[in-house]
Amino acid sequence: MLNLQKLKHLSCICAYCNKVMPMDERTNDHIIPKCANGQTEVKNIVICCQECNGLKGNKLINDFLEDHLDKAECFYNYLNMIDYQMGNSEYSDAVSEVLSESLKMSYLRKKRREKRLKKQKKKSANKVSITPEDEIQNIEYKFELSGKSFYVNKLQARILDYYLEHPSFSDYKELANELGIGKTRFIREICCINNLTGIFKIKKMSENGIILNDLLCEDTHNKISKISD
Ligand SMILES: [Zn+2]
Known part of the structure; x- marks a missing residue:
């Protein structure tokens, strides 16, 4: 042995x-x-x-x-x-x-x-890569009625574009998935957009996330369109 x-x-x-x-x-x-x-x-x-x-x-x-x-x-x-x-x-x-x-x-x-x-x-493949330059990249949108402009970064523009194409979508997970970003990041960008526009109705915000209600506000004063990349 x-x-x-x-x-x-x-x-x-x-x-x-x-x-x-x-x-x-x-x-x-x-x-x-x-x-x-x-x-x-x-x-x-x-x-x-x-x-x-x-x-x-x-x-x-x-x-x-x-x-x-x-x-x-x-x-x-x-x-x-x-x-x-x-x-x-x-x-x-x-x-x-x-x-x-x-x-x-x-x-x-x-x-x-x-x-x-x-x-x-x-x-x-789906992920939007955000470089520091993109963070400050200004993409212009405007409110249709008032004609007032506002500027967003690349990721925020993706959210807005998606939302302009799918005005009735209500599931933020679907969009976050599409963008390949986590919930926290998504909420951060939504809040930034909302600070500029107030277009999202945020029903509830909690530690666990956010419940977005009727993402597009029906108020015509808030209708937006894209001006430039
Ligand atoms: Zn040896």
Whole structure:
């Protein structure tokens, strides 16, 4: 039976670079890292030099070997070397099990990452990017009856345009979603617009949000139109 002490004793070369190592340079590396619930047991341990151990860090074994193809060859040499000394394939068989587990974990991680990226991409496609310049970018609107102008920034203009196109919409979430901004930001912009125009009827404002009632005020005095970008 192979135990950790014996494995260390037999590991005269590094599992990842095959460098010959004196006893005091041999370190344990978890094939599936501890942070991914890798256990400290023989099948999940290889002995390697400090440099390779540092390089592998918290990566899963297959991700690490994919990034360092030269080390993959060394890794299989190492397994063979242990098997040869043991006179059986007990160690490499056990490690193979861990390898396929690691492969599965890595696959699932990649899937999750792809899903997350897709979601982010979708979100940012709608998102209006606001630079400091946009914040002060003045886009002109006017009240139709009085002819009085007022100026808003790019994001506020998006809100106003949407609202001019959809005079009957009442769900602010729909618009916030469209703009890819959070509720807090949306409310801030609505309040800014309202300070200038008073066109939104704000029924209730609370810590949790705002209830906008009949977004467009029916009062014809407040009808607005866009003058310039
Ligand atoms: Zn090494």
